[in-house]
Amino acid sequence: MARDRNGYRHRVPNPLDTLKALGDxxxxxxxxxxxxxxxxxxxxxxxxxxxxxxxxxxxxxxxxxxxxxxxxxxxxxxxxxxxxxxxxxxxxxxxxxxxxxxxxxxxxxxxxxxxxxxxxxxxxxxxxxxxxxxxxxxxxxxxxxxxxxxxxxxxxxxxxxxxxxxxxxxxxxxxxxxxxxxxxxxxxxxxxxxxxxxxxxxxxxxxxxxxxxxxxxxxxxxxxxxPDYSTADLVEIFSQFATESSYRFGEGAEDALRSIFAGAERDESFGNARFARTLFEQALNAQALRLGQGDVDTLTHAELAVLTPQDLLAGARALGEEPLPPQPERSSWFGRKPR
Missing domain, CATH: 3.40.50.300 (P-loop containing nucleotide triphosphate hydrolases)
Structure with a gap:
């Protein structure tokens, strides 16, 4: 404690406390x-x-x-x-x-x-x-x-x-x-x-x-x-999401996926890879609803891993997309591949 010029005692501030307060x-x-x-x-x-x-x-x-x-x-x-x-x-x-x-x-x-x-x-x-x-x-x-x-x-x-x-x-x-x-x-x-x-x-x-x-x-x-991703790029991106989470395509699912991306409107609001990610999540929801209609406890490993065309189309509709009819990709001999 110290006294000021009027004789009052007061506490002398600790220099470390002063530095800490300054830092804060x-x-x-x-x-x-x-x-x-x-x-x-x-x-x-x-x-x-x-x-x-x-x-x-x-x-x-x-x-x-x-x-x-x-x-x-x-x-x-x-x-x-x-x-x-x-x-x-x-x-x-x-x-x-x-x-x-x-x-x-x-x-x-x-x-x-x-x-x-x-x-x-x-x-x-x-x-x-x-x-x-x-x-x-x-x-x-x-x-x-x-x-x-x-x-x-x-x-x-x-x-x-x-x-x-x-x-x-x-x-x-x-x-x-x-x-x-x-x-x-x-x-x-x-x-x-x-x-x-x-x-x-x-x-x-x-x-x-x-x-x-x-x-x-x-x-x-x-x-x-x-540039925006092509349809083929988006199919590859979606496939990566699926593989990373141990999902695979059922028969016709890849054609359905291609038709969804080909029919999506490509303007400034198009999400590209974000759209692919959101579609993947919606497809999982659709798969869960489909599988949940039966006895979940009896589902096999294969059934749990497969995404069907119906799952993908339902996911697309949940995002406000109305996919084109699925069109199998043709070889270049028949013409240019779809975008």
């Missing part, structure tokens, strides 16, 4: 506490060849795979030039992913983050996913704090901003999305060797987003287009 205050403002345990637990970087093989194993996306391989080759050659004392070509590693939902953008972003780490371009290679809600605050001054917090988590890794076009205001009304963009651009420049940013969304809206701020076009000069 900073964490409340910044919203982040470094996880040193997570850093210590980080697994070794995966070999680049393994990551490229995983990329190649993804259904469809042939043009995407080609563009990613070209990017990786360019970065490796530039790194080798630097080691040899040759000047590097100034280029941005930030990317724009253009595509509808469910076309593999997040999956490829996660693989790219690991590839950057494998090549020694990023120390950690973690992928931090965020959208407008994770960057923009409701009050003045909060957006910069939220954006800074997310960027701190993504340092030495990749920041993936889905539906990034939502950050750009559509009119002259006040919108805090502009503040998030300005904060992001500054930190991208300040941490250009420690942070890679990937923005993703619908092609039409993303082009409008890139045109909304002059700094965006200069920092995001490389675009990768993610």
């Amino acid at each position: 205050q900073l964490r409340a403002q910044i919203g982040e506490e470094l996880d040193f345990e997570a850093l210590r637990r980080q697994e070794p970087a995966r070999p680049l060849e393994d990551l490229l093989a995983e990329l190649d194993a993804l259904p469809g996306l042939e043009s995407v795979k080609e563009q990613v391989r070209a990017l990786v080759a360019f970065l490796r050659v530039q790194a080798r030039r630097k080691e040899s004392g040759l000047p590097e070509v100034a280029t941005t590693q930030h990317l724009v992913f253009l595509g509808n939902p469910g076309t593999g953008k997040t999956t490829v972003a996660r693989l790219l983050a690991q590839m950057y780490r494998s090549m020694g371009l990023l120390k950690r290679g973690q992928l931090v996913e965020v959208d407008r809600a994770g960057l923009v605050g409701q009050y003045v001054g909060m957006t910069a704090i939220k954006t800074e917090r997310v960027i701190r988590k993504a340092i030495d890794g990749v920041l993936f901003i889905d539906e990034a076009y939502a950050l750009a205001r559509e009119s002259d009304r006040l919108d805090f999305g502009d503040e998030a963009i300005e904060t992001l651009l500054k930190r991208m420049e300040d941490n250009r060797h420690r942070l890679v940013v990937i923005v993703a969304g619908y092609p039409r809206l993303m082009h409008r987003f890139l045109d909304s701020n002059p700094g965006l076009r200069s920092r995001f000069s490389r675009e990768i287009d993610f």
Whole structure:
């Protein structure tokens, strides 16, 4: 205890308590506490060849795979030039992913983050996913704090901003999305060797987003287009879901599945792989209802594992789809395969 100049006794604050209170205050403002345990637990970087093989194993996306391989080759050659004392070509590693939902953008972003780490371009290679809600605050001054917090988590890794076009205001009304963009651009420049940013969304809206701020076009000069999956790709994706869960197709089921995907409306709202996943879940519900009409306790291993055409068609109708009549896939001698 100590006395002040008026003679009153008061408790002298402990310096450690003061520091702790300051730290708590900073964490409340910044919203982040470094996880040193997570850093210590980080697994070794995966070999680049393994990551490229995983990329190649993804259904469809042939043009995407080609563009990613070209990017990786360019970065490796530039790194080798630097080691040899040759000047590097100034280029941005930030990317724009253009595509509808469910076309593999997040999956490829996660693989790219690991590839950057494998090549020694990023120390950690973690992928931090965020959208407008994770960057923009409701009050003045909060957006910069939220954006800074997310960027701190993504340092030495990749920041993936889905539906990034939502950050750009559509009119002259006040919108805090502009503040998030300005904060992001500054930190991208300040941490250009420690942070890679990937923005993703619908092609039409993303082009409008890139045109909304002059700094965006200069920092995001490389675009990768993610086309919608073909019918054959979606059948393969659905089959993977089934195999992973120990289901198999009954007679005629694959033809029914092909007719469902061929008849689905392909607009910006089409979910691609998400649609395949949801259809798989609805088909399981339909199978369960079908099998539940009998004695469940007497069902055989084979009966529990089979998905019938009726299961798939019922699942599609539950999603508001009215499939085309099943059409067996013909050989190329009879003409082009259905899409």
